[in-house]
Amino acid sequence: xxxxxAIIKPFKLDDVKEALNGIGIKGMTISxxxxxxxxxxxxxxxxxxxxxxxxIPKAKMEIIVDADQVDEVIETICKAAQTGKIGDGKIxxxxxxxxxxxxTGEKGxxxx
Amino acid sequence: xxxASFYNKPPAQIQFDGGIVGQTSMLHKVTDQQKTxxxxxxxxxxxxxxxxxVSGHALLKQHTEFIDHHIQNSFDECxxxxxxxxxxxxxxxxxxxLFPFSDIDLMLLYERKAKxxxxxxxxxxxxxxWDAGLEVGHAVRTVKECLADAKADxxxxxxxLDARLLTGSKSLFDELQDKYRRKFIEGHRxxxxxxxxxxxxxxxxxxxxxxxxxxxxxxxxxxxxxxxxAMLWTAQFIxxxxxxHDLYDAGILTAAELEKLEEAYDYLVRxxxxxxxxxxxxxxxxxxxxxxxxxxAFGFKNDKSRLAVEYFMRDVYGHMETIRVGTDLFFxxxxxxxxHDFKARDKxxxxxxxxxxxxxxxxxxxxxxxxxxxxxxxxxxQSAKTGIPVHHRTKKxxxxxxxxxxxxQRHSRRMAQPFWALLTDTNDPLLGLTAMLETGLLAAxxxxxxxxxxxxxxxxxxxxxxxxxxxxVIGELQKLRxxxxxxxxxxxxxxxxxxxxxxxxxxxxxxTGHAERxxxxxxxxxxxxxxxxxxxxxxxxxxxxxLFLSHTALRRDLEDEELIMRCAERVQSPERLAxxxxxxxxxxxxxxxxxxxxxKAALLQELYLKIALLLEHSDLSEQDKNQGAKLGARWMREKxxxxxxxxxxxxLAMLPDDYLLNFAPEDVVEHLRxxxxxxxKDILLFHEERQESWSLLLxxxxxxxxxxxxxxxxxxxxxxxxxxxxxxxDDGTVIDTIEVSSxxxxxxxxxxxxxxxxxxxxxVNQRLGLEHRxxxxxAPLRKTIGGTEKRLDAKIEIDNRSSEIYTIIEAYGHDRxxxxxxxxxxxxxxxxxxxxxxIGTRADQVVDVFYVLDYDGxxxxxxxxxxxxQEGLLYAVSNV
Numbered sequence: 005x006x007x008x009x010a011i012i013k014p015f016k017l018d019d020v021k022e023a024l025n026g027i028g029i030k031g032m033t034i035s036x037x038x039x040x041x042x043x044x045x046x047x048x049x050x051x052x053x054x055x056x057x058x059x060i061p062k063a064k065m066e067i068i069v070d071a072d073q074v075d076e077v078i079e080t081i082c083k084a085a086q087t088g089k090i091g092d093g094k095i096x097x098x099x100x101x102x103x104x105x106x107x108t109g110e111k112g113x114x115x116x
Numbered sequence: 117x118x119x120a121s122f123y124n125k126p127p128a129q130i131q132f133d134g135g136i137v138g139q140t141s142m143l144h145k146v147t148d149q150q151k152t153x154x155x156x157x158x159x160x161x162x163x164x165x166x167x168x169x170v171s172g173h174a175l176l177k178q179h180t181e182f183i184d185h186h187i188q189n190s191f192d193e194c195x196x197x198x199x200x201x202x203x204x205x206x207x208x209x210x211x212x213x214l215f216p217f218s219d220i221d222l223m224l225l226y227e228r229k230a231k232x233x234x235x236x237x238x239x240x241x242x243x244x245x246w247d248a249g250l251e252v253g254h255a256v257r258t259v260k261e262c263l264a265d266a267k268a269d270x271x272x273x274x275x276x277l278d279a280r281l282l283t284g285s286k287s288l289f290d291e292l293q294d295k296y297r298r299k300f301i302e303g304h305r306x307x308x309x310x311x312x313x314x315x316x317x318x319x320x321x322x323x324x325x326x327x328x329x330x331x332x333x334x335x336x337x338x339x340x341x342x343x344x345x346a347m348l349w350t351a352q353f354i355x356x357x358x359x360x361h362d363l364y365d366a367g368i369l370t371a372a373e374l375e376k377l378e379e380a381y382d383y384l385v386r387x388x389x390x391x392x393x394x395x396x397x398x399x400x401x402x403x404x405x406x407x408x409x410x411x412x413a414f415g416f417k418n419d420k421s422r423l424a425v426e427y428f429m430r431d432v433y434g435h436m437e438t439i440r441v442g443t444d445l446f447f448x449x450x451x452x453x454x455x456h457d458f459k460a461r462d463k464x465x466x467x468x469x470x471x472x473x474x475x476x477x478x479x480x481x482x483x484x485x486x487x488x489x490x491x492x493x494x495x496x497x498q499s500a501k502t503g504i505p506v507h508h509r510t511k512k513x514x515x516x517x518x519x520x521x522x523x524x525q526r527h528s529r530r531m532a533q534p535f536w537a538l539l540t541d542t543n544d545p546l547l548g549l550t551a552m553l554e555t556g557l558l559a560a561x562x563x564x565x566x567x568x569x570x571x572x573x574x575x576x577x578x579x580x581x582x583x584x585x586x587x588x589v590i591g592e593l594q595k596l597r598x599x600x601x602x603x604x605x606x607x608x609x610x611x612x613x614x615x616x617x618x619x620x621x622x623x624x625x626x627x628t629g630h631a632e633r634x635x636x637x638x639x640x641x642x643x644x645x646x647x648x649x650x651x652x653x654x655x656x657x658x659x660x661x662x663l664f665l666s667h668t669a670l671r672r673d674l675e676d677e678e679l680i681m682r683c684a685e686r687v688q689s690p691e692r693l694a695x696x697x698x699x700x701x702x703x704x705x706x707x708x709x710x711x712x713x714x715x716k717a718a719l720l721q722e723l724y725l726k727i728a729l730l731l732e733h734s735d736l737s738e739q740d741k742n743q744g745a746k747l748g749a750r751w752m753r754e755k756x757x758x759x760x761x762x763x764x765x766x767x768l769a770m771l772p773d774d775y776l777l778n779f780a781p782e783d784v785v786e787h788l789r790x791x792x793x794x795x796x797k798d799i800l801l802f803h804e805e806r807q808e809s810w811s812l813l814l815x816x817x818x819x820x821x822x823x824x825x826x827x828x829x830x831x832x833x834x835x836x837x838x839x840x841x842x843x844x845x846d847d848g849t850v851i852d853t854i855e856v857s858s859x860x861x862x863x864x865x866x867x868x869x870x871x872x873x874x875x876x877x878x879x880v881n882q883r884l885g886l887e888h889r890x891x892x893x894x895a896p897l898r899k900t901i902g903g904t905e906k907r908l909d910a911k912i913e914i915d916n917r918s919s920e921i922y923t924i925i926e927a928y929g930h931d932r933x934x935x936x937x938x939x940x941x942x943x944x945x946x947x948x949x950x951x952x953x954x955i956g957t958r959a960d961q962v963v964d965v966f967y968v969l970d971y972d973g974x975x976x977x978x979x980x981x982x983x984x985x986q987e988g989l990l991y992a993v994s995n996v
Contacts, residue, residue, distance in 0.1 A: 013673070014670060014719060015670065015671050015672050015673050015674075018671070036713065036715040036716075037715075038714070038715060038718070059718070060718070061715045061716075061718045061719050087673060087675070089675055
């Protein structure tokens with residue numbers, strides 16, 4: 005099992021969710037995060053006041069899938085989240101040792 | 117064995133009345149299985165009563181009597197209890213208000229000499245209750261212990277007020293009552309009140325949190341049972357009054373208040389009954405998951421405009437509000453009675469008719485109201501200004517005289533004056549508005565408020581009812597005044613912003629589309645209050661679009677320049693944008709803790725800044741009502757006038773506003789100088805090398821098909837058009853700025869600029885055959901392009917929705933020299949004016965966007981004409 009973490013542009017969230025639903029991924033955890041990478045923060049000056057944006061708002065989604073689904077999920081996210089501009093985001097894949105559904109105690113694949 | 121049968125019989129057969137007087141001694145012998153049956157049967161029995169229509173007090177009374185019988189029997193059957201014991205009910209049980217799963221508070225009072233029998237008696241009374249699985253709060257005390265405990269524990273002291281003798285020694289009970297009265301009540305009234313108020317304040321702090329607003333705690337939240345009981349305990353303790361009717365007889369409550377409070381209390385009782393039943397335990401919080409079921413149980417149904425649960429919760433909030441306001445007024449009254457310094461010591465006249473006495477604002481006399489109803493409004497303005505609350509009797513006076521606010525008052529500008537002052541010119545507008553809402557004055561003045569009063573919103577975001585939320589927004593706006601000072605300073609018409617805050621959700625409660633409906637209502641309200649047409653327009657705009665910025669910031673690509681431009685067109689002026697931005701923040705903050713965070717703030721700010729920068733540099737409005745643009749244009753004219761030589765004879769009025777707002781004053785002066793050059797030449801060309809493109813400035817006189825001619829000549833000279841802005845002065849002078857690049861990668865220096873100027877001159881003088889020259893030029897290219905395949909890419913979209921002012925035509929086609937010429941020529945044939953053009957190239961596909969209006973300056977709406985135009989343009993883009 006793998007955990008896929010994708011950091012994407014906030015406005016792409018709905019598109020990505022929909023695309024993932026389309027390939028049968030129904031469950032995911034979504035959070036509002038801030039960060040920066042190549043797309044640095046920036047400073048805006050408007051009417052003499054400085055507006056400094058240190059960190060850029062992003063959406064983070066975490067999905068647990070079976071190892072053989074990883075490629076499909078990554079491809080789907082990339083396709084849906086791409087705008088071609090800087091700051092489109094990143095995807096991380098991490099190993100997962102175990103998954104347990106709290107309500108039933110089911111483990112592994114069953115619990116995803 | 118009536119009790120055993122009670123636990124075993126199916127609910128329909130249960131006789132839950134005085135007939136149950138069976139032998140309770142059997143109770144502690146029931147088996148485990150029977151016990152579980154017992155509990156279920158109890159729940160079902162209560163449900164059966166509910167279905168029979170027994171609810172509210174009747175249910176509590178029957179439940180209490182049922183338990184009384186059981187306990188009395190256990191006690192009476194115990195021989196050891198014969199002497200020196202009294203069995204006392206306390207708390208809610210003492211008041212005969214036993215809710216389905218409430219604790220049964222029992223106290224076994226004993227004489228010291230009976231101590232040896234204590235264990236036996238306690239066992240006899242308590243075991244049966246425990247075995248039946250009931251929650252029992254129990255204690256054994258002597259009179260002395262009782263008094264010591266009451267001294268140490270305020271809660272117990274208060275619980276003693278509801279003490280009721282169940283059975284046993286009456287003399288022992290009387291002794292306790294007597295000593296209690298002498299020790300705690302007589303001469304201790306102020307202490308009691310102080311402790312009660314401290315406890316009340318602490319409870320309000322604990323249960324005033326957001327979670328309890330969304331899911332009210334029927335017992336502890338503001339306006340819940342505790343508030344109500346605290347009032348009755350205090351009335352009993354301080355005045356010796358028992359119950360609401362005594363309070364009415366004593367003149368503390370009016371007849372109307374008595375009726376409303378009784379109704380509210382009974383409603384809460386019914387809710388709590390049902391809530392215990394629904395949640396199968398002693399649960400007093402109306403959790404989200406229960407609200408819908410409760411709504412159904414109370415007979416509410418979904419309809420087109422609202423959910424059943426919203427009707428239900430509106431009732432809940434409404435009744436809790438009644439209790440909250442009623443008890444607040446009561447405690448103010450008590451406080452005043454016990455405060456010996458109070459008697460009219462300090463008195464300060466605020467203005468004729470209004471005065472401050474002992475840190476409360478009073479109406480000087482009731483008679484004044486009839487001749488000067490405006491005093492009611494001024495009262496709350498003064499309160500908001502000074503931060504001093506309005507006295508409770510004055511509040512009651514306002515509530516009783518709301519009929520003085522007539523249609524005439526609602527239209528009166530004099531009346532509106534203090535209201536504007538309250539909104540924009542006071543330190544604590546929330547204080548004044550809250551009192552205005554609670555007395556009913558707000559809804560009397562703005563009757564549209566009636567619809568949203570206590571209106572609940574069944575979602576996890578809105579923690580306040582709509583009316584309270586609207587008030588909170590005003591509070592948040594007030595805070596933004598300092599926090600976003602520079603943006604706030606952009607707003608000249610503050611009263612419009614604050615009124616928009618107060619009205620932005622006024623259209624709720626009728627189903628979807630609340631923003632649209634709210635916009636219409638706001639228009640009515642604004643006009644009635646005497647706002648100018650421009651102000652009314654802005655007010656309606658703000659209400660209608662109050663979700664626009666947050667929706668856009670969260671769901672759209674903020675790097676899409678077209679989007680930012682469409683936003684700017686919609687908002688139109690920096691001032692409106694600033695108002696909308698502030699309203700959006702205040703709205704989010706006042707909605708609940710989950711709605712606003714730094715993350716959203718960053719997105720919203722980015723959108724705001726992008727639109728603001730665009731609005732500063734361009735004007736997007738043709739409409740005269742655009743105040744901000746007007747001001748900007750006026751400023752420009754002043755600057756230009758300063759820059760011009762003093763002897764210059766220039767009529768600056770001929771320069772259109774949208775032109776002025778697109779250029780720096782220096783540029784305009786330059787253009788004015790160029791215009792004089794038109795006496796000698798028909799078209800002037802200026803060119804300049806920029807980083808990514810070459811910038812052309814063309815000055816000429818307007819003539820039919822001008823743009824097509826220009827684009828044609830540019831194509832002839834291998835220049836790709838990237839963007840174009842087209843302006844025409846009132847005297848017919850045309851100022852076009854066009855960004856171009858070379859389609860054959862020519863250097864700037866090598867471009868034949870003189871040839872271009874010459875051909876432009878010939879073209880505008882009708883001496884250049886553009887058509888055949890372009891045809892010849894393109895002939896060799898034609899063969900290299902596969903015809904039909906590319907034809908598929910061609911597409912024309914005519915969009916009337918994205919922009920409020922213009923029709924937007926988007927032309928998609930395979931990039932090809934001369935295409936722009938053909939498109940503009942066709943537009944010219946159709947008599948269509950192009951106001952702005954944006955030319956984008958994506959790979960080898962061209963997307964040209966034109967902001968246009970028809971010959972009469974209107975959007976292109978006629979379906980037949982639209983189709984003809986579409987076909988014509990499609991021919992141009994696909995005609996390879």
